[in-house]
Amino acid sequence: MSAARPGLEPSIRRFLEHPQGGPTVLRIVLGTQLRKLREARGVSVKAAAEAIRGSHAKISRLELGRVGCKERDVADLLTLYGVTDAKDRDDFLALARRATEPGWWHQYSDILPSWFETHLGLEEAASVIRTYENQFVPGLLQTEGYARAVTYLGHPRASATEVERRVRLRMTRQQLLDRPGAPRLWAVLDEASLRRSLGGPAVMREQVRHLIEMSRRPNVVLQVAPFSIGGVSAAGGPITILRFLEPDLPDIVYLEQLTSALYLDKQEDLDNYLAVMDRLCAESDQPSQTVPFLEKILAEFGG
Secondary structure (H helix, E strand, O other): OOOOOOOHHHHHHHHHHOOOOHHHHHHHHHHHHHHHHHHHOOOOHHHHHHHOOOOHHHHHHHHHOOOOOOHHHHHHHHHHOOOOOHHHHHHHHHHHHHHOOOOHHHHHOOOOOHHHHHHHHHHHHOOEEEEEEOOOOOHHHOOHHHHHHHHHHHOOOOOHHHHHHHHHHHHHHHHHHOOOOOOEEEEEEEHHHHHOOOOOHHHHHHHHHHHHHHHOOOOEEEEEEOHHHOOOOOOOOOEEEEEOOOOOOOOEEEEEOOOOEEEEOOHHHHHHHHHHHHHHHHHOOOHHHHHHHHHHHHHHOOO
């Protein structure tokens, strides 16, 4: 990269050499780098849109990583931004190609909503995942039996084959906790999610035992928000905050709804939700109390 564009080379080269998070993250990195180039050259969004025969909205979606980008469009933008070095252009175009490749979850596209595909891609690239669940055990910590019960609850008209595919998707997703360089998972479970019997006592016994095992992993921290603390800071519903080592990826708050999700990355939103999560962790039982609490729950389920 030229001296006129300091700081751009590490992100592009790093993701080409060690891609992580699939196409979702690659699109965000590519879009961020193109935005930096545009702003450094003083090019307006309107001018950039005209260069690729598109609209203001198209440039915005591209720079936010919401959509993939054709190589021809990337090439035209690089020319507009004065990037003429062949190696620099090749790196950007290679990243554009990889950003359009399907992620591992593509095989489940028939049952996977597009708004959740984004979450899977971000989750795979995260260095820290902080989450609070008030109704269910978090998906990354569910057993097959528990996941099956949750799936039947959420998709009562699904065929047995579809249910099993949804369960398999969830089990495959959990593999990110086992890989080298796995993210740190910090989860707060509401006591209600542990006492609500999904799938029957046998399923719940297996699920609680699994939580005990997971709590002993070095990259997993579990806390319980017991009924005894009364109301909790995150009373509005489940919250997930994803943090990344890559400077081009801002922290993101993920708020899942019934048929959609919100992704928040504005600093004001991040600060608010981080404060909520911090208060929740302070109010909840400390991690050292988690296993005794879970053993008590296990005994109540006949374990």
